[in-house]
Amino acid sequence: MELTSTWYLVLAAILFALGATGLLVRRNPLIMFMCVELMLNAVNLTFVTFGNDLNDLGGEISVFFVLVVAAAEVVIGLAIIVAIMRRRNEATADDLSALRG
Amino acid sequence: MILLLQDSGSFAFPDVDWGGLSPLLVMAGVPLVFLTVWSLTSHIAPRRTPSIVAVLGGIGTIVAAAIQWGRVSGDDVPGFSTLSSAYSVDGFSMLLTMLIAAAVTLTALFAHDYLEREDINSAEFFVLLMLSASGGIVMAGANDLIVLFLGLEVLSIAVYVLAASHMRRAESQEAGIKYFVLGAFASAFLLYGIALMYGATGSTNLVHISEWSAKLSREGNTGLLYGGMALLLVGLGFKVAAVPFHSWTPDVYHGAPSPTVSFMASAVKVAGFAGLLRVFNLTLGADALADDWAPMIFVLAVLSLIYGTVVGVVQDNVKRMLAYSSISHAGFILVGVEAASDDGMTAALYYLAAYTFIAIGSFAVISVAAPKGDAAHSLTDYKGLASRKPVLALAFTILLLAQAGVPFTTGFLGKFFVIGASIQSENYLLAIFAMLAAVVGAFLYLRIVLAMYSTGDEADAAVTGTEPIPWTAALTIGITVAFTVFFGIFADLMVDLVGDAVPQLVRETAAG
Numbered sequence: 001m002e003l004t005s006t007w008y009l010v011l012a013a014i015l016f017a018l019g020a021t022g023l024l025v026r027r028n029p030l031i032m033f034m035c036v037e038l039m040l041n042a043v044n045l046t047f048v049t050f051g052n053d054l055n056d057l058g059g060e061i062s063v064f065f066v067l068v069v070a071a072a073e074v075v076i077g078l079a080i081i082v083a084i085m086r087r088r089n090e091a092t093a094d095d096l097s098a099l100r101g
Numbered sequence: 102m103i104l105l106l107q108d109s110g111s112f113a114f115p116d117v118d119w120g121g122l123s124p125l126l127v128m129a130g131v132p133l134v135f136l137t138v139w140s141l142t143s144h145i146a147p148r149r150t151p152s153i154v155a156v157l158g159g160i161g162t163i164v165a166a167a168i169q170w171g172r173v174s175g176d177d178v179p180g181f182s183t184l185s186s187a188y189s190v191d192g193f194s195m196l197l198t199m200l201i202a203a204a205v206t207l208t209a210l211f212a213h214d215y216l217e218r219e220d221i222n223s224a225e226f227f228v229l230l231m232l233s234a235s236g237g238i239v240m241a242g243a244n245d246l247i248v249l250f251l252g253l254e255v256l257s258i259a260v261y262v263l264a265a266s267h268m269r270r271a272e273s274q275e276a277g278i279k280y281f282v283l284g285a286f287a288s289a290f291l292l293y294g295i296a297l298m299y300g301a302t303g304s305t306n307l308v309h310i311s312e313w314s315a316k317l318s319r320e321g322n323t324g325l326l327y328g329g330m331a332l333l334l335v336g337l338g339f340k341v342a343a344v345p346f347h348s349w350t351p352d353v354y355h356g357a358p359s360p361t362v363s364f365m366a367s368a369v370k371v372a373g374f375a376g377l378l379r380v381f382n383l384t385l386g387a388d389a390l391a392d393d394w395a396p397m398i399f400v401l402a403v404l405s406l407i408y409g410t411v412v413g414v415v416q417d418n419v420k421r422m423l424a425y426s427s428i429s430h431a432g433f434i435l436v437g438v439e440a441a442s443d444d445g446m447t448a449a450l451y452y453l454a455a456y457t458f459i460a461i462g463s464f465a466v467i468s469v470a471a472p473k474g475d476a477a478h479s480l481t482d483y484k485g486l487a488s489r490k491p492v493l494a495l496a497f498t499i500l501l502l503a504q505a506g507v508p509f510t511t512g513f514l515g516k517f518f519v520i521g522a523s524i525q526s527e528n529y530l531l532a533i534f535a536m537l538a539a540v541v542g543a544f545l546y547l548r549i550v551l552a553m554y555s556t557g558d559e560a561d562a563a564v565t566g567t568e569p570i571p572w573t574a575a576l577t578i579g580i581t582v583a584f585t586v587f588f589g590i591f592a593d594l595m596v597d598l599v600g601d602a603v604p605q606l607v608r609e610t611a612a613g
Contacts, residue, residue, distance in 0.1 A: 050300035059299060062296075076258050084278065
């Protein structure tokens with residue numbers, strides 16, 4: 001059986017869905033960050049697959065931009081968590097409930 | 102290094118029109134240079150310096166954008182794009198650049214005294230404010246989806262920190278992490294949308310996408326394209342706080358420091374709608390495609406209008422009420438977007454310009470009304486504000502009436518134009534929804550006005566308006582009120598200005 005690009009696209013879609021579901025159901029902020037990373041990397045896989053299909057470098061180059069953005073996002077997210085942890089001992093999403101949407 | 106690459110011929114360095122990029126360079130360069138200088142001079146320079154630098158940076162950006170505007174306005178000199186067609190310089194991008202820079206100027210003006218009062222003053226606030234705005238300016242001119250994404254992230258990442266910047270309030274940090282998690286979630290959707298668009302059309306450039314999407318739509322081969330379109334709408338809908346992607350808005354507006362909220366309600370919304378208008382109305386504006394995305398925008402607009410006004414009316418916290426009102430304003434602007442016509446685009450731009458000033462003025466009032474702690478914002482806290490601070494209450498009343506859409510204010514004209522554009526595109530149902538929302542929304546603003554002018558039990562209600570108002574905040578509120586009333590009466594001036602700002606989609610050409 002040959003692995004066509006469809007397989008990669010479906011894999012990326014599954015990873016993206018896993019990340020999105022995880023972000024919505026998990027309560028630990030660190031796990032939630034990991035889920036965001038999973039979603040972004042699923043997109044990277046999509047970009048590379050399309051870039052390969054189209055024989056276009058644009059897809060691969062986009063991945064670099066996404067990687068940089070993902071790194072910057074995690075830095076900020078962890079910094080906010082550290083700031084919260086300094087005020088209280090544990091930080092799960094359920095503890096952060098002073099504001100009710 | 103660049104020369105080396107140029108000489109070897111393997112890398113064609115794109116032509117750069119530095120003039121067209123000058124507003125962006127000012128907004129991004131000033132904070133970077135200032136941060137370095139400030140780290141060496143902070144012990145000798147006056148404490149107000151960061152705020153003054155941010156105000157001057159904002160004004161400098163407005164001037165630079167106005168000069169570029171002169172180059173691209175008029176029929177004989179159309180807009181152009183630069184940097185390998187990645188960034189477009191046209192009336193649209195320059196108008197929105199000016200709006201974002203005005204938001205920075207006005208926010209920085211009143212932020213200093215607020216931050217001093219709350220003991221959280223630091224130069225970083227102003228640096229992040231300007232860097233965030235530079236991301237917004239990138240979004241306003243993005244002619245490529247990846248550039249749009251980068252602009253959105255520069256904008257958002259700085260705002261996450263700004264939202265969490267009140268280190269002494271747990272609510273502020275909670276607002277920061279909520280905004281961050283949901284923002285990252287939405288960015289991932291936007292990015293997936295970009296990837297699908299790329300797969301469908303073979304490029305992330307908007308000019309290319311525009312040509313290919315029309316072709317794909319004729320061939321009926323639109324699966325990937327529509328998937329990408331829907332995901333892009335999720336990502337951008339989150340930034341402009343449209344229902345059902347609004348869940349962060351009340352909490353973040355409630356928890357974040359008031360100057361941050363003022364910036365979020367103005368500049369972040371402007372940047373989000375810049376992306377929305379350029380991607381949907383312009384790039385995917387072909388009639389066959391517009392028929393397919395307009396229903397999605399229709400649903401978002403109706404939900405935002407209904408949810409924002411109905412839920413906003415029953416709140417008892419003024420900051421939360423304004424958060425819901427900001428959702429319903431997003432609904433009104435979406436009515437203009439949904440019209441998918443030049444009139445609708447102009448109406449949406451006008452509404453954005455009007456709302457930017459109204460929102461900044463309103464949150465400037467809120468920042469000085471409550472005493473230290475920035476927490477006393479319930480309706481009972483605002484009782485009797487008019488007797489303690491009559492001028493402040495009067496200014497707030499004018500701004501709230503403008504939000505409600507009372508004639509002789511820019512808010513009225515904004516609502517009038519979007520509904521007019523909707524009727525012209527024969528979307529009568531949406532126009533009726535918008536009119537109903539305007540009526541119900543008026544009640545929301547009148548509740549705040551009534552609270553201010555009622556004489557509460559002074560003993561437990563005399564919470565707001567007890568401290569003197571800093572001249573910076575007074576100046577900000579004065580400017581926004583004057584803008585709202587002046588352009589509400591002399592409407593032609595701003596209508597003409599906005600009418601020149603219809604965006605263009607251009608390949609890279611020699612600068613005109």
